[in-house]
Amino acid sequence: MCLAIPMVLVERSEFDGVVELDGVRRTVSLMLLPDARKGEQLLIHAGYAIGRLDADEAAETLALLREYADAVVGL
Amino acid sequence: MSDSAQYSDPRALAGLIGQLREVAGGLDHRLTFMEVCGTHTHSVAKAGLRRMMPPSVRLISGPGCPVCVTPVDYLDRALALAALPDTVVCTFGDLMRVPSSTGSLEQARAEGARVEVVYSPRDALELARRRPQSRVVFLAVGFETTAPTIAAAVAEAEADGVTNFLLLPGNKTMPQVMRVLVDDPQLEVHGFLLPGHVSVITGWRMFGFLAEEFGIPGVVTGFMPTDVVQGVLALARQVAQGHATIANQYGRAVTTAGNLQAHRLVERFFEPADSAWRGFGVVPGSGLGLRAAWAHRDASSIRVDLPAPREPAGCRCGEVLRGVVDPPECPLFANGCDPELPVGACMVSSEGTCSAWYRHERWLEAGT
Numbered sequence: 001m002c003l004a005i006p007m008v009l010v011e012r013s014e015f016d017g018v019v020e021l022d023g024v025r026r027t028v029s030l031m032l033l034p035d036a037r038k039g040e041q042l043l044i045h046a047g048y049a050i051g052r053l054d055a056d057e058a059a060e061t062l063a064l065l066r067e068y069a070d071a072v073v074g075l
Numbered sequence: 076m077s078d079s080a081q082y083s084d085p086r087a088l089a090g091l092i093g094q095l096r097e098v099a100g101g102l103d104h105r106l107t108f109m110e111v112c113g114t115h116t117h118s119v120a121k122a123g124l125r126r127m128m129p130p131s132v133r134l135i136s137g138p139g140c141p142v143c144v145t146p147v148d149y150l151d152r153a154l155a156l157a158a159l160p161d162t163v164v165c166t167f168g169d170l171m172r173v174p175s176s177t178g179s180l181e182q183a184r185a186e187g188a189r190v191e192v193v194y195s196p197r198d199a200l201e202l203a204r205r206r207p208q209s210r211v212v213f214l215a216v217g218f219e220t221t222a223p224t225i226a227a228a229v230a231e232a233e234a235d236g237v238t239n240f241l242l243l244p245g246n247k248t249m250p251q252v253m254r255v256l257v258d259d260p261q262l263e264v265h266g267f268l269l270p271g272h273v274s275v276i277t278g279w280r281m282f283g284f285l286a287e288e289f290g291i292p293g294v295v296t297g298f299m300p301t302d303v304v305q306g307v308l309a310l311a312r313q314v315a316q317g318h319a320t321i322a323n324q325y326g327r328a329v330t331t332a333g334n335l336q337a338h339r340l341v342e343r344f345f346e347p348a349d350s351a352w353r354g355f356g357v358v359p360g361s362g363l364g365l366r367a368a369w370a371h372r373d374a375s376s377i378r379v380d381l382p383a384p385r386e387p388a389g390c391r392c393g394e395v396l397r398g399v400v401d402p403p404e405c406p407l408f409a410n411g412c413d414p415e416l417p418v419g420a421c422m423v424s425s426e427g428t429c430s431a432w433y434r435h436e437r438w439l440e441a442g443t
Binding site: 001002003004029031032033034043045046047048050051052053054055057058060061062064065066067068069070071072 | 078081082084086087089090091093094112113114140141142167169194195196197198216217218220221223224227230231270272273275276301305326327328329334336337340424426
């Protein structure tokens with residue numbers, strides 16, 4: 001139930017935003033994330049943006065995963 | 076490769092598991108790590124991570140499914156409210172099939188009770204606006220992730236003067252129940268995979284007490300397969316090095332202090348309250364009640380007749396939630412209780428431990 005889906009903010013008004021994932025758009029409340037900016041990846045839970053994804057941190061994790069993958073031979 | 080494919084990359088998983096095997100192999104005892112989040116329960120089962128673990132690493136589930144830990148008398152009250160005139164009960168879909176003492180909300184709706192499934196607390200608020208002559212009661216369940224969305228809906232109702240929007244408070248918070256888990260002599264847990272989306276709200280620092288007071292490591296962990304294995308590896312490394320700290324594997328989403336706007340909204344409307352959990356009984360300070368200033372929105376003060384609370388006979392959901400038995404140890408598991416015709420709450424919700432084992436790992440033995 002604590003599922004939160006990352007979706008990109010494509011439009012916003014004062015309290016609401018339109019977020020998109022794979023071409024699917026939906027309106028969510030930005031009451032819990034009033035400073036959300038267009039283009040950011042937001043975490044959407046129960047109709048509200050509850051947080052954002054940090055692109056630098058994500059890149060760091062993905063780089064680490066590539067290191068683990070590269071260390072594996074023969075798969 | 077898309078981000079999501081990279082977080083499930085079999086080569087990265089193999090590399091991580093190889094490291095885990097090395098670290099765990101250097102220890103002279105088996106490691107038991109517990110996750111306390113239904114989304115982790117589901118991720119672990121769906122990706123088949125339990126059987127990828129080295130034999131000396133065991134993953135178990137705790138009370139991480141909000142629907143599962145919601146006690147039967149809460150549902151009894153919800154059903155009684157739905158039977159009142161001019162009252163509509165709104166709920167997240169997960170609660171619909173959970174058995175009360177007299178049947179589920181789904182059955183009650185089929186028999187004419189006014190129960191509406193909503194995706195967001197805001198949808199319940201909209202319903203209240205559209206039907207000013209009805210009393211709309213939202214079933215407020217869920218952990219720290221969900222509570223702010225409910226507080227936000229109440230804030231909107233207050234701002235717009237929507238007086239017919241009420242809550243049946245049932246939200247729960249993790250820290251106090253985790254203290255109970257740590258103190259349980261039946262349970263030996265060497266570390267916790269901490270819930271990533273709870274931590275988006277609370278910040279990872281909230282879990283500091285595990286390491287500081289109990290010397291138990293914790294790693295805030297994301298939900299993709301590589302996230303979970305990275306979390307397990309980080310826990311195993313801490314045990315191997317004799318450390319106990321709270322680490323943050325899910326740095327792309329989780330900060331130290333969390334979402335402060337969410338804290339402010341929850342704080343405005345709710346206060347810590349004693350709360351009953353299936354399997355645990357009443358845990359002091361483990362729930363959220365509405366503050367006295369908002370008593371006019373509290374549906375728990377509405378007088379209703381309640382049946383004597385009755386749990387399904389033979390169901391071991393409570394022990395499954397405490398992590399002391401695995402689903403196959405319940406006599407009903409796959410033997411009269413399955414996701415089509417569930418007997419207990421842990422089989423109803425797709426995030427329930429029994430449902431996750433049944434759907435993805437039915438052939439595994441208890442203790443795997």
